[in-house]
Amino acid sequence: MTNYRYRALRGGVISLLAIAASVLALSLNGAAAPAEVRALWVVRTTLSSPSAIETMVETARASGFNTLIVQVRGRADSYFAGGLEPRPASLTGQPAFDPLAAVITQAHAAGLQVHAWVNLNLVAGVGELPNARDHIVYRRPEWLMVPRALAADLAAVDPKSPQYLGRLARYVRSRPNELEGVYVSPITPAAREYTAGVVRDIAQRYDIDGVHLDYARYPSEDFDYSRDTLALFRQDVIGDLTPADRQKYDQRLGEEPLIYTLAFPERWRRFRTAALTALIEEVQSAVKRARPGARLSAAVLPDAGDASTRHLQDWQAWAARDLIDIFCPMVYTTDHATFVSQVAAARVAAGTHPLWAGIGAYRLSSSQIVANVQAARRLGVDGTILFSYDSLTGPTRGPEYLSQVGRAAFLQ
Numbered sequence: 001m002t003n004y005r006y007r008a009l010r011g012g013v014i015s016l017l018a019i020a021a022s023v024l025a026l027s028l029n030g031a032a033a034p035a036e037v038r039a040l041w042v043v044r045t046t047l048s049s050p051s052a053i054e055t056m057v058e059t060a061r062a063s064g065f066n067t068l069i070v071q072v073r074g075r076a077d078s079y080f081a082g083g084l085e086p087r088p089a090s091l092t093g094q095p096a097f098d099p100l101a102a103v104i105t106q107a108h109a110a111g112l113q114v115h116a117w118v119n120l121n122l123v124a125g126v127g128e129l130p131n132a133r134d135h136i137v138y139r140r141p142e143w144l145m146v147p148r149a150l151a152a153d154l155a156a157v158d159p160k161s162p163q164y165l166g167r168l169a170r171y172v173r174s175r176p177n178e179l180e181g182v183y184v185s186p187i188t189p190a191a192r193e194y195t196a197g198v199v200r201d202i203a204q205r206y207d208i209d210g211v212h213l214d215y216a217r218y219p220s221e222d223f224d225y226s227r228d229t230l231a232l233f234r235q236d237v238i239g240d241l242t243p244a245d246r247q248k249y250d251q252r253l254g255e256e257p258l259i260y261t262l263a264f265p266e267r268w269r270r271f272r273t274a275a276l277t278a279l280i281e282e283v284q285s286a287v288k289r290a291r292p293g294a295r296l297s298a299a300v301l302p303d304a305g306d307a308s309t310r311h312l313q314d315w316q317a318w319a320a321r322d323l324i325d326i327f328c329p330m331v332y333t334t335d336h337a338t339f340v341s342q343v344a345a346a347r348v349a350a351g352t353h354p355l356w357a358g359i360g361a362y363r364l365s366s367s368q369i370v371a372n373v374q375a376a377r378r379l380g381v382d383g384t385i386l387f388s389y390d391s392l393t394g395p396t397r398g399p400e401y402l403s404q405v406g407r408a409a410f411l412q
Helices: 003-029 044-048 050-062 099-109 147-153 164-173 191-207 227-238 243-251 261-265 265-290 304-313 315-320 336-349 366-378 402-412
Strands: 037-042 067-075 115-120 122-125 182-184 208-212 295-300 326-331 357-359 384-388
Touching: 037 115, 037 402, 044 050, 044 067, 044 099, 044 243, 050 067, 050 099, 050 357, 050 402, 067 243, 099 115, 122 191, 147 164, 164 182, 191 265, 208 265, 208 304, 227 261, 227 265, 243 261, 261 265, 265 295, 265 315, 265 402, 295 315, 295 357, 304 315, 304 336, 326 336, 336 357, 336 366, 357 366, 366 384, 366 402
Parallel strands: 037 067, 037 384, 067 115, 115 208, 208 295, 295 326, 326 357, 357 384
Antiparallel strands: 122 182
16 A cells, blocks of 8 residues: 555656646747657748748648648758848748748647758758858858868868869769768868857747757768868877877878878777767757757668768767757668668667657658558657658649548548
């Protein structure tokens, strides 16, 4: 009986704490977090007009979704007003239009949460460079990630010269199946501060429920071999070398600018991985200081080991250090068994953190989408995200397709 009374008392205290936490979340963000997140990734093209936003919010609500993850920084641009980066060309003729503010107003009125989706390191597309001359690729080209294949040649080129950016852009453009575009490096402290500042600005000025990070990774393990990064790595290493070894390596720098990375490959990998984790830490601090109730989520590669090995994205370390509130593995496979195994593995890798399973709905039939949502539920995830609203409402599928999927997945 004593144990029963203790459990009852303890349960009452826990319930009161849960209620208090809910009230706090309500006061901070305007709406309590849903028990099951039913989210849509909304690509920036949908934020190009007030009417498109109105249609998107109403379609999402009617289809059973409760969370919108809206892309407000696609390629170091601002799909909102007064940003630190240039507005995209699609908004040039609408100076008074604030896409993010419009989404927040309408979505919150409809009972939907809004998370600002930020592409963190990817700053320019694979096809062409930005038109705006105040874009980061022109202002700070020395911050751009360089592939190993160009490292020796670009080490001798002034980053401010057109030749530097031109060669980097041509390299990326020649590999459209491997690379998504041009990335800013997380290694230079000033570059990290800049990126965190962009996120801070959004969190300070907008009543968002969360910030969602994408492209928080390197294009591959063959980046970043920029001149500044190589110099910083040398500085990191030389304090542990004898004077004789330091002289030996420095004598070879002129002809072999990658000598330190070749001599200390594991340290080189850890150095780059740690810099990306440092960026995540700075972004987390920026978000939590600006808007304490906002949740920070990250789209991550589903295999944590592969993410760390191939893209230096050590998201298990982020989980261990509580740098991210919610992990969103992008499980875009078309094979259902693989989907189940990858979500299950990600659930373990995320530890105690909530997991929203990202579903590549653009690649799947409606029945496959529903099957994946149901499987994710059985695996104990905290929500699902479909990629993407835009692909599921486009001309090839029609305006009713998303509603049919949503009703089948969530409303039956």
